[in-house]
Amino acid sequence: MGKILEINGPLVKLELPETVIGEQVRVGRIGLVGEVIGRDGNTALAQLYEDTAGLRPGEVAEGLGWPLSVELGPGLLNAIFDGVQRPLNAVWEQSGDRMARGVSVPSLPRDKRWHFVPDEHRRAGASLAGGDILGTVQETESILHRILTPPLLHGELLELAPEGDYTIEEVIGRVKLADGRIEKLRLFHRWPVRTPRPFKRRDHAVQPLLTGQRILDTFYPLLKGGKAAIPGPFGAGKTMLQQQIARWCNAEIVIYVGCGERGNELTDVLEFMPELKDPHTGRPLMERTLLVANTSNMPVVAREASVYVGITLAEYFRDQGLDVVMVADSTSRWAEALREVAGRLGQMPVEEGYPAYLGSRLAAFYERAGRVETLAGGHGSVTLIGAVSPPGGDFSEPVTSHTKEIIQTFWALSKELADARHYPSVDWLESFSGYVGSAAKWWAENIDPNWENERAAALDLLAASEELQRIVNLVGVEALSSEQRWTLEAAGLIKEGLLQQSATDEIDSFASPEKQFALLSAMLEIFRQGMKLVKLGAPARKLIQMPLLAQARRWKSQHSSDQIDQLKVKIAAIPGEFEKLMLEYEQTSA
Amino acid sequence: MKNIEFRTATSAQGGLIVMGGVPGVAAGSRVQLRDHAGRLRAGLVIRSADDAVLVEVFEGTDELDLERTWVRFLDEPFKLPVSRDILGRVFNGAGLPRDGRPPIISADRRDVNGEPLNPAARAYPREFIQTGISAIDGMNSLTRGQKLPIFSGGGLPHNRVAAQIVRQAKLLGEESSEFVVVFAAFGASHADARFFQESFEESGVLNKVVMFLNLADEPVIERLLTPRAALTAAEYLAFDLDYHVLVVMTDMTAYAEALREVAVLRGDVPARKGYPGYLYSDLAEIYERAGRIKNRRGSITMIPVLSMPSDDITHPIPDLTGYITEGQIVLGRELANQGVYPPVTVLPSLSRLMKDGVGKNFTREDHPHVASQLFASYAKALEVRGLAAIIGAEELSDADRRYLEFANAFERRFIGQGEDEDRSVYETLNLAWDLLSMLPPEALIRVSEAELAKYHKGATA
Numbered sequence A: 001m002g003k004i005l006e007i008n009g010p011l012v013k014l015e016l017p018e019t020v021i022g023e024q025v026r027v028g029r030i031g032l033v034g035e036v037i038g039r040d041g042n043t044a045l046a047q048l049y050e051d052t053a054g055l056r057p058g059e060v061a062e063g064l065g066w067p068l069s070v071e072l073g074p075g076l077l078n079a080i081f082d083g084v085q086r087p088l089n090a091v092w093e094q095s096g097d098r099m100a101r102g103v104s105v106p107s108l109p110r111d112k113r114w115h116f117v118p119d120e121h122r123r124a125g126a127s128l129a130g131g132d133i134l135g136t137v138q139e140t141e142s143i144l145h146r147i148l149t150p151p152l153l154h155g156e157l158l159e160l161a162p163e164g165d166y167t168i169e170e171v172i173g174r175v176k177l178a179d180g181r182i183e184k185l186r187l188f189h190r191w192p193v194r195t196p197r198p199f200k201r202r203d204h205a206v207q208p209l210l211t212g213q214r215i216l217d218t219f220y221p222l223l224k225g226g227k228a229a230i231p232g233p234f235g236a237g238k239t240m241l242q243q244q245i246a247r248w249c250n251a252e253i254v255i256y257v258g259c260g261e262r263g264n265e266l267t268d269v270l271e272f273m274p275e276l277k278d279p280h281t282g283r284p285l286m287e288r289t290l291l292v293a294n295t296s297n298m299p300v301v302a303r304e305a306s307v308y309v310g311i312t313l314a315e316y317f318r319d320q321g322l323d324v325v326m327v328a329d330s331t332s333r334w335a336e337a338l339r340e341v342a343g344r345l346g347q348m349p350v351e352e353g354y355p356a357y358l359g360s361r362l363a364a365f366y367e368r369a370g371r372v373e374t375l376a377g378g379h380g381s382v383t384l385i386g387a388v389s390p391p392g393g394d395f396s397e398p399v400t401s402h403t404k405e406i407i408q409t410f411w412a413l414s415k416e417l418a419d420a421r422h423y424p425s426v427d428w429l430e431s432f433s434g435y436v437g438s439a440a441k442w443w444a445e446n447i448d449p450n451w452e453n454e455r456a457a458a459l460d461l462l463a464a465s466e467e468l469q470r471i472v473n474l475v476g477v478e479a480l481s482s483e484q485r486w487t488l489e490a491a492g493l494i495k496e497g498l499l500q501q502s503a504t505d506e507i508d509s510f511a512s513p514e515k516q517f518a519l520l521s522a523m524l525e526i527f528r529q530g531m532k533l534v535k536l537g538a539p540a541r542k543l544i545q546m547p548l549l550a551q552a553r554r555w556k557s558q559h560s561s562d563q564i565d566q567l568k569v570k571i572a573a574i575p576g577e578f579e580k581l582m583l584e585y586e587q588t589s590a
Numbered sequence B: 001m002k003n004i005e006f007r008t009a010t011s012a013q014g015g016l017i018v019m020g021g022v023p024g025v026a027a028g029s030r031v032q033l034r035d036h037a038g039r040l041r042a043g044l045v046i047r048s049a050d051d052a053v054l055v056e057v058f059e060g061t062d063e064l065d066l067e068r069t070w071v072r073f074l075d076e077p078f079k080l081p082v083s084r085d086i087l088g089r090v091f092n093g094a095g096l097p098r099d100g101r102p103p104i105i106s107a108d109r110r111d112v113n114g115e116p117l118n119p120a121a122r123a124y125p126r127e128f129i130q131t132g133i134s135a136i137d138g139m140n141s142l143t144r145g146q147k148l149p150i151f152s153g154g155g156l157p158h159n160r161v162a163a164q165i166v167r168q169a170k171l172l173g174e175e176s177s178e179f180v181v182v183f184a185a186f187g188a189s190h191a192d193a194r195f196f197q198e199s200f201e202e203s204g205v206l207n208k209v210v211m212f213l214n215l216a217d218e219p220v221i222e223r224l225l226t227p228r229a230a231l232t233a234a235e236y237l238a239f240d241l242d243y244h245v246l247v248v249m250t251d252m253t254a255y256a257e258a259l260r261e262v263a264v265l266r267g268d269v270p271a272r273k274g275y276p277g278y279l280y281s282d283l284a285e286i287y288e289r290a291g292r293i294k295n296r297r298g299s300i301t302m303i304p305v306l307s308m309p310s311d312d313i314t315h316p317i318p319d320l321t322g323y324i325t326e327g328q329i330v331l332g333r334e335l336a337n338q339g340v341y342p343p344v345t346v347l348p349s350l351s352r353l354m355k356d357g358v359g360k361n362f363t364r365e366d367h368p369h370v371a372s373q374l375f376a377s378y379a380k381a382l383e384v385r386g387l388a389a390i391i392g393a394e395e396l397s398d399a400d401r402r403y404l405e406f407a408n409a410f411e412r413r414f415i416g417q418g419e420d421e422d423r424s425v426y427e428t429l430n431l432a433w434d435l436l437s438m439l440p441p442e443a444l445i446r447v448s449e450a451e452l453a454k455y456h457k458g459a460t461a
């Protein structure tokens, strides 16, 4: 037993001999939990996950003997946890509307029985390694939970329980370790959150993570196992975009980490997720989702922990051979929590108050994303998507600039677009993706061989129009040639008819790859047909008045992803529209 | 410990005093100081060890004589006594009466710091509040339980706008406002405080208002308590007594500056512009106290007023606020100079909760589309206006000239309205269609074809 020596905000100095850095501590009469972050002889410095008001020097403190760990097993899905994996619904039942301090509720329900089906290949006497699959539990209708052995285990399986209903604490198997000790197996195990879970080897990411958002999938794709960042000033749409991804993406598990953001946004997710159907399985989305919430008004230290809790949960599902997406909103709040603690430790700030290790921490965190061959021999992935909240919307600030160097896909949100309510406000010039080549293979094989060219053509058009717009802003549109005017017009069509995609539009909120490509080729077809006429001498002025241009802008909201045929009929009619115009033009000019 | 006076101060500097040899003092505990002249000062324990306790003194440490300073540790955080009787009363930042009437006596005394709401306990706000102001109702609507600040600047009419909202706010179909008001002013001038007091008086709601005032010439550190005391009162009214509470707070910039002042004294590492790194978390502790709770009838709707230093929206105070609150109503100097009241600059304004509180079943089915269209058309119109400034309006195409006219009419007729003009949301939407009808239907892509057919005045499409 130790005792408190000093309280300074969330930091407490303890008399606690023999503790190690990272050890969990319980402090004070009300039993606040925290972790040791420094040691000096017999004294230790700990940061607490809860408000320290009321603590007194002299009160008790004890080391718990393990680092911050999460419980991994059935009961995770469909749940909402706080930054240190306390189940918020159970905490609510126990202590009311406000987060009372010192409550301890186990992360996974202890009384619930799960139907366990042992893996048929497991035999008593056979050897068993870490990460092996012992059996399965159908956790939700869409998710078959594989029960894994703890990653570092190695030994001989002595016995495995038969099919039946078990709570997570009941023993379902016993293993004899190399040193002769017997280890009991249960439906769950613990893992320290700051240590990446082991796997066999890294794999190449090959499959695109489809989000149903055209500006993402078609223009700046992300792969399963990839890393992406969404920087943007406040109100630009970071949270909405992450929620859209959480809703529609083709991952099997979604971990939504609300790190230092609004409570109401989590309520929003909790309310809409159960009502929405997974477009890929038809099951309620909540069945594949799990939330980690440390809102902006909750203690800062737990905020720092929350992203590690989230990523460890993600890795656990990856190790079951699943494709997992984790969205973190916002990584900036996590970095700020880091800064706050560093400041209290008196560590030397280097830029804007951040400690020198900001970049390496960020890199190590994103490094936990990836597609891997699991210990069990399957393949799983963690895709990591972090929102970044740059102060003043300035992308040169430390968190944004470090993140930009680490990630492969950069979805830069623009204030100008958001101000005009062009959503998603992903800037088509600032954004980038290092995965276009791999994604192109998938699109070519599954959707259209011409995808890469069409994508490039649209981007060229957008880049050209940017130049032209600069000229217009200086001297007016009259200075442009007909070809240039048509280019400008077509770019507008692409922006409004293709890139713009409202999350609140029931029909267009999600677009299948087929719909994405159909719209892309439709807009380009209009551009090309028009350009042909312009080259024949038709004035752009005339073309711009075509009703087709207004109509085409509405197509995205008129045809859902399962009405592509109707869309294709309209696309097929495009050349006819231009022929009509050509005839008229030839008649009047003849 | 409460009753013992310690005279063990070892040093004092810039609002902080160190007490030696007082073991076992609770962190965050309130402190009472008596100086050589017998004057009382209040303080707070910010660091506690057996051999040294660091106390922040609200009234400052000027003229403290260490040998003749007596300190009592009250062993509890700052608490506010609450009861029904707080309605109609005026308190200072620490919750003591400043209206000459007796203090509130109640066994129910609450820690002003509150406790964070469990996110699982929140209910998502969805009820549309009609403010009668078109720029707000039409394009950046307010929802019961929302935190929606007014970003303003020196000399702009934020007080008048806030007062108009308080006067006019009601739910659709409701005769008059059902709200009680908690008003908190920190660092405000006497004139500002008087303006609100008179405005409440005129609209006859004084007995439904609780005021917490910490004026510009009053102790800076008390400013840090003022919003917390006010929100403690608001939480009591909303979640114990079932009231719908409208909290108006002014000026968040004065609050943040006070926080910076104290942070510098404490020696905290500055992040941006000298503000401490925890400004975000600190502001969030305040703003996140707005909202709704499942199974509770009342609500806290928050309208903080914030003046942007040098009209700069990227300054840390508006910036961090915008990251926390559910949108912002931005007032602009340009419109104000042209005599437009309320000078709401709509493009950078935002209501994050609007998407879930307007439209079919809430206001009118075309509302979300109309709002989006107004934003798009006005953004385009401003581009045209910029172009006209360069090449001259005469050089504009016919289509562009229509946008120019639209921009002017939109600013004068839609944004601009009387300080006593209380427009229903239907009037607002009809007015929007009058203006959108200045543009050809083909240019209005964000509204549906059915809506165009129904509402567009020149609609042939």
Ligand SMILES: Nc1ncnc2c1ncn2[C@@H]1O[C@H](COP(=O)(O)OP(=O)(O)O)[C@@H](O)[C@H]1O
Binding pocket: A232, A233, A234, A235, A236, A237, A238, A239, A240, A241, A244, A423, A424, A425, A501, A502, A503, A504, B323, B350, B351, B352, B353, B355
């Ligand atoms: N994809 C979208 N579709 C429709 N509306 C959006 C979209 N993205 C953002 N918005 C609007 O913008 C507001 C702010 O978006 P949000 O994601 O909360 O911004 P941020 O997280 O960047 O501060 C939302 O409340 C919504 O009204």
Ligand SMILES: [Mg+2]
Binding pocket: A238, A239, A240, A261, A329
């Ligand atoms: Mg956000």
